[in-house]
Structure formats: C-alpha cells, structure tokens
Amino acid sequence: MTERKTGAGFSRRTFLTTSLAAGVSAAALAAGTGRAMAAADLSGREMVFASWGGSYQAAQEAAYCNPFMEKSGAVVIQDGPMSGSKLRTMVEGGQPIWDVVDVTDTFLFANEELFEDLDFGIVDASALDQAYVHQKGIGCIVWSYNIAFNTDVVGKNTPQSWADVFDVEKFPGKRALRDRAYPMMEIALMADGVAPEDLYPLDIERAYRKLDTIKDHVIWYKSNSAAQQLFVDGEVGVGVLLNGRTFDVNKKGAPVDLTWNQNIRSIDYLVIPKGAPNAEVAQHFMNATVDADNQALMANTLAYAPVNPAAFDKVEADVVPWLATTPENAEKGFLIDAAYWRDNLGPLTERWNEWKLS
Amino acid sequence: MTAGNRTLWLLIPAVLLIGVCFLYPVSWLLQRSVSEPVWGLQNYITIFSKSIYLGVLWNTIAIAGATTILCALIGFPVAYSMVHARPWIRKLLIFVVLIPFWTSILVRSFAWLVILQRGGIINDILVGIGMIAEPLDIVYNRFGVLLGMVQVLLPFMVFPLYSVMARIDGSFFRAATNLGATPIRAFFRVYLPLCLPGLGTGAMLVFIIALGYFITPALLGGRGDTMIAQLIFERIDEFGDWPLASALAIVLLIGTGLLFAIIKGVSKLRRGRI
Amino acid sequence: MFYSAKFWGGLRGIINVMLVVYMLAPLVIIFVISFSSALYLTFPPPGLSLQWYEKMFSNPTWTRTLVTSLKIMVPAAIAATVLGTAAALALSRMESKWALAVRAVLMAPLVVPVIITAAAIFGVFRIWGLYGSLWGLILAHVILTLPYVLSTVSANLAVFDKRLEDAAANCGAPPWIAFRRVTLPLISPSVMSGMLFAMVISFDELVVSLFLSTPRVRPVTVQMWSNIKGDTDPTIAAIATVLFLFSLLALLADGIARRRSGREPGL
Secondary structure (H helix, E strand, O other), X not given: OHHHHHHOOOOOOHHHHHHHHHHHHHHHHHHHHOOOOOOOOOOOOEEEEEOOOHHHHHHHHHHHHHHXXXXXXXXXXXXXXXXXXXXXXXXXXXXXXXXXXXXXXXXXXXXXXXXXXXXXXXXXXXXXXXXXXXXXXXEEEEEEXXXXXXXXXXXXXXXXXXXXXXXXXXXXXXXXXXXXXXHHHHHHHHHOOOOHHHOOOOOHHHHHHHHHXXXXXXXXXXXXXXXXXXXXXXXXXXXXXXXXXXXXXXXXXXXXXXXXXXXXXXXXXXXXXXXXXXXXXXXXXXXXXXXXXXXXXXXXXXXXXXXXXXXXXOOOOOOHHHOOOOHHHHOOOEXXXXXXXXXXXXXXXXXXXXXXXX | OHHHHHHHHHHHHHHHHHHHHHHHHHHXXXXXXXXXXXXXXXXXXXXXXXXXXXXXXXXXXXXHHHHHHHXXXXXXXXXXXXXXXXXXXXXXXXXXXXXXHHOOHHHHHHHHHHHHOOOOHHHHHHHHOOOOOOOOOOOOOHHHHHHHHHHHHHHHXXXXXXXXXXXXXXXXXXXXXXXXXXXXXXXXXXXXXHHHHHXXXXXXXXXXXHHOOOHHHHHHOOHHHOOHHHHHHHHHHOOOOHHHHHHHHHHHHHHHHHHHHHHHHHHHHHHHHO | OOOOHHHHHHHHHHHHHHHHHHXXXXXXXXHHHOOEOOOOOOOOOOOEOOHHHHXXXXXXXXXXXXXXXXXXXXXHHHHHHHHHHHHHHHHHOOOOHHHHHHHHHHHHHHHOOHHHHHHHHHHHHHHHOOOOOHHHHHHHHHHHHHHHHHHHHHHHHHHOOHHHHHHHHHOOOOHHHXXXXXXXXXXXXXXXXXXXXHHHHHHHOOHHHHHXXXXXXXXXXXXXXXXXXXXXXXXXXXXXXXXXXXXXXXHHHHHHHHHHHOOOOOO
C-alpha cells in the first residue's frame, strides 16, 4: 500500500482516503518487527487519542495506536482535530474526554498545569535525547512550517521567501495561511524584512500592519488537512504548510512542493490531560510512542523527524531530505521561541481573534 | 371537563420531561447569563458594546434578511406556478419543495460544497467549456451561505403564499384589465395586495428560522459570515465561556420570541378585521 | 406576445424546471458520486463502483457511529411516540385555556432555535453526569422529536369523531377497551407517521448531538460533521446517500400506511 501511494499519479483527495488502508498494512508491519513493549494486558480498556486530523493523525494511528492496540489489547478511539482552547475548556471543566493529546511545544510550556505528570515507571524514556523529555510530556516529532506552493499554479517562478508569499502582484489569487497568531506573527515579520535572529520579542504592531496588506487575499485555515486540500486543488498557489503535510501530498503525486528558506521549526509533544478518564492506559500508550520502530514508521510515512536517536537509522534515504532536522534544512530556518510564546500566547491569541473578525 | 380530568394523567410524562429537560435548562442558561461573573447585565453590555459581537449580530440580521428577500423573490413565482399548474405537476412541485423537510441539512450543505468549491462541479464545467479562465469563488462566502439557506427555507415561504394564492379568484386579471388596467398595474394594485398576508407570514417564518441557523453558514460561509449560533457554539465548545454564550443565546431567544409575538399579533388583527 | 398565454405558460415551465434543478440537483449529484469509481470527488464519475459503500461498512469508525445513531434513534422515537400520543389524547379532551398553554410548552422545542436547546441541555446534562452518555442523547432526542408526534397526532384527533368512542362507552365498554378498539385504530396512521417523523429527525440530528456526544458515544452525523470540516472523504457521499434513502423510505412508508388505512388524516 505504501509503495502504491508513492508511485501512483493520482492526486486530489486520494491522499486523504488512502491513508487508512496504509494504516492497516503499517500495523501489520509494526506488529511483525516491533520490539516487545512492556506488555501490560489492557484488554477491554479504552482510551481516546486526539490529534490534528488528516494524514498526520492517520500516520500516528498506524505508527503509535495500532501497534499499541495489538500489544496491549486496549482500544484506541481517534478524535480531533485538536484545539488548544477546547482542551483547556475540558480540563478546566473537570471532564476531559481526551486521554492522550498531541500538542505543540509552546502550548505545553504555556499550560503545564493542564497536564498529568508522566509516570516514568511505565514510560521508558531512557533511550531518548533528554531535550525532548518533559515532566508532563514526551516530544514525538520535530516538524517545520514551510513556504509551500502548487507548481501548476505558480509555474517556474516559485516563492523564495515570506516576502514573496505576501506579494500579491507576484502571486495573484488567494494564499493559504494559518488561522492562528502563532506562527503568523513570525511569518508576517519575516515578510516585512525582519531577520530571524531579530524576531524576538515580536513587534506585534508591525506584524499586523503587514498582515493588513494581504487580509483580503488569504484563505485562513484551521486544520492542516484542510490546508493540504487547498494546495492540492490549486485553490491557493502559495502559502504556509507543514513539511510533513507537503511531503505527504507530494509523495502521492500532487504538484505541491516547498522551500526550506526561512522555515520555522518546532516540536510536538504527547501529553495526558489532567483528569483524563483513562490515564493509566494513556501512560502505557506513551511508552509505545517512544519505541524506535514506531517512530521510524512515523518518519517514513510523513517525514516528521523522530526524537529517539535509534530511529534515525531506520529512516529511508529518500525521506531524509524532507526532515526538518536534516542539517542543510535546519540551517535555513530557526527553532520557534517556545518560551516567548509561553509568556504571550494568551493576549496574542485574543488580539488575533479580534483582528480576524474586524 | 370530566372526560378531561380522567385522561389528564396522560399529560404528566410529557410535561415532566419537557419541564425538567428543556424548560429548566433554558432557565438555567438565562440565570448564568446574568449571574456570572457577578450578578448584573455585564455580559449583555459586552455583547452590545464590543465590535466583534456587534459584527456577528449584524451578520446574523443581514444574512437572515437577505435570505428572506431571496426566498420571497423565488417563492412568489414558484407558488404562483404551483397554483396554476396541472394537478400532477403541482404534486411533483410540492414534493420537490418539501424535500428539505425530509433530508438533513448536513447532507445538503455537503452537496453544495461538492458543487461549489473551486475544484467543484460548477467550476470544472465552466472552466472546461472555456467560459471562465479562473475558477470562481462561489463558496466559503456570503453567496454560498445564501444559496444553501434559501434552498432549505424556501418551503416556509412557498406554502403560506400557495395557500393564499389558491384562494384568489383567477379571473381577477380579466376583471381588472376589462376595467382598463394594464396587467402590470393590475398585478401591483390587485393581486399583490391580496397575496400580502401569505407573503408576510412566509417572510416572518423564514427570517425567524434563519436567525438561529448554524450548520449551513458554518459549512458554506467564510470569515465574514459568522452568525450568532456559530458564535454560541464556539464560545462554549472552544472556550467554555458560558456567561457570554448564555447571554448570546438569550438575545437570540428574545429576538425570536418578539418576532413570533408580532406575527401572532398581526394575524389576530387581520382576523378581527375580516 | 407579453400578454399571450403561451408566453406565460413557457415562463411557468422554466420556473418549474429551475426549481426542480435547484432543489434536487445537489442530492442527485451526491447520489451519483457515491457510486463513483474515481478515488476523489469528481463529476461526472469516470465509472461506477461500490467502493465507498464497502468503505462505509468496513471502516470501524463509520460502523460504530452508524450503530450509535440507531441506538439513539429507536428508543428516542418510541418514547417520543408514546409520550406525544398520550399528550395529544389528553389535550384533545381538554377545552380550557390551560390546554393551549400546555400545548405551547410542549411545542416549544420546535420553536426555540436548536442552538439554544443544545447549549442549555448540554450545560445541565454536564452537571447531571449525562454528558457523553447514550441516555443523555436519547433524552435530548425525545425532547426534540416529541413536538412532531404531538402535532401529527393532534391534527388527526381534531378531525376524529369523538362520538365513536362515546358510543363504545355507552355500550358498556371500559375506557381502555374503547380506546384500544376504537380510538387507536383510527389514529394509528398518524401515530405511525409521527414515529417515522421522529425517527428521521433523530437520525439526521446534528446540533444537539454535537454538544452532547464524545468520541466514545458519537452518532454518525457528528462524525460526518468533523470529516466535512477536515478532510473531504468521498465516503461521506455514500453515507449522505444512505441518510437520504432512509428519509425517502420513511416518507414512502408513511404514504403506504395512510393509503392502507383508507383514511387520509387531516394533514
């Protein structure tokens, strides 16, 4: 299934529907080769896994959930898309329905009080680069925001910088941008000529002044799978898209590509919301996600870089150029300042919502 | 009254259920809107003073209004055509107009999405036959919302109009023109006034129902088409902001109730006159 | 030519055709696409296949949510029918201002915008621990569908000749027998159509379910909603068709029930 996906020339919505079939075969693969996990018997138990939807969640289902279900007997129910405010609402309301959630590093750092401590008696994090291990969560992937484009729409003159993405004369029509202050502030400032090293603290007024210039030329997307669709359909010529999502559609034959110029790198963490109804199952699930085979499977499916060093040896050669941690890619971009966002996420989000509706 | 007393107990389960699981929750909502964070009208003041919420209120009225006007413009000829059609065609038309009652809004909104999006059927065909070079933006904006909402709400306009038109004597045109009026004049001076009661009821119904719409604008609308129901959902689902969401809901409830009262009053007045 | 009957007849014809296209085209297109052999949403489809129906029945998410919808619909429709019919009977025998007021209260869920009902029920059910449970969804659906049963049965009772039941009582039949032998057979077509109405409304319901459901207890409409908002999976076309056919079948069953009863209820 995975091979067929790589070679076939079909495009458009195919990529969204084949992922499931891919998941099934990937599960079989993982079950055959995976190292024996701490085989707690959890049959009859359930937990809910919430993530960002589309091909990313399908890949997580294949790489983390299915092997875990196979080994433990527990049932993992998929939900999403993840929304920070929704997660906060359910934890503060005391009735979270999610047991394991995929969050960005900034969200984790800004909201540590919302999550359960990890039980390192169950979760074996010893093999990981400790930079990715947090008391409340485990880094699962390294990813990046990239300038992406549909080659059928833009032709040979592809965008080379965020300034290009904001240039409505060079690239007429709509552009797809993230409906969120983060990382639109960084993107707008870079488009206005600010160098990555001078970004923080962010000049918010300047960012909005720049955003005002293209407000009517944008399709704002909330979910990354919706964004994929926009690029594949040619609804937009240029915009911002995650490297893994671009890899996904590109691999499936869509005329969508990216540049590594000015990429914005970040890390996703898996966390357990405080008061999660199935926290114990969730701890065992966490342990399954750090497994090197599972992480390599994730990277090979969607080009998101693993955090378990042992997994890198198992990443396929043609996937390596798509990873955000590959040195020549990493040096063209920068790691987003999670600490800055931890301190400013609330007010900046409020400001964003107000600006958007005005 | 004796027979009534004997069967009164049959009412108890239904009344109990609606009371406990509907009336109480709605009053609970009302209470939250005025009691949090402290007792007072601060949530209502927020709604009517912040530009975000005023914008959404205005959107709601504008979209409901436009839907009503479009429903009237489309519904009028449709109802007329139904009245004057052969019986089997009339049956078919009634069935067709009633379809929205029988199919989910979700399904129909999804269908519009498939048809209207840039890679959708209409754009594929128009680009294919060379009528346009670039796909048109006909969904995720006001146009898409109105197209979807008019389709759903059309029956609420057509049937009141139909029942009024069916009672109008068809020979009025002849009578009017015999008296020397041009058909256009006859239409505006005689026919239209006779239809006004049906038009009024239909317009009110469409407008009221449109005010609380959620699914169609959420699926077919864009950034600037957020309606009050979407805002209520988002405030609760995303932010758990009960006080404000409750206040928004109560504003919607009062608006709806007022309009209903107006309809009732007008129809009573009319009955009294005739 | 402006005055000629031909012109007006032609114009009416055009209006009729446009109306039919506007109301039906979207559904027809969904129906056709659901049988498409293409791997993405395209029209006209290059060939026919049943792949999306297979997907629908093989994907655990869709089967689970479809089953949940049925688990909500059946008890909710039955309960709404029983409660609604009982209330209609009681109200038909009351002739006071109170009857009007009670009827208005019972019909309220139909008049109040659904979003308000949904938010209110969600808020209270969360406190009562009914959020995310099948029972909560069933209760909510009873409230939403009861008005339909009440109005359908009431309309029938309004034209029902109460002297028939009085005659039976005068002949010495106890009230329950008089009801079962006389009243029930006469109003059964409308009870049936009320129940069908309730089933369709419950099966299609989205807004209240959106608030009350969790990933573990989720009706198919909520699953469709989240899919439409995220990915455009063509499987949705197949599910939409099933939903539509379900409604159509209910409509047909309703028509047959009425025809066989030989009595057209006053609708």
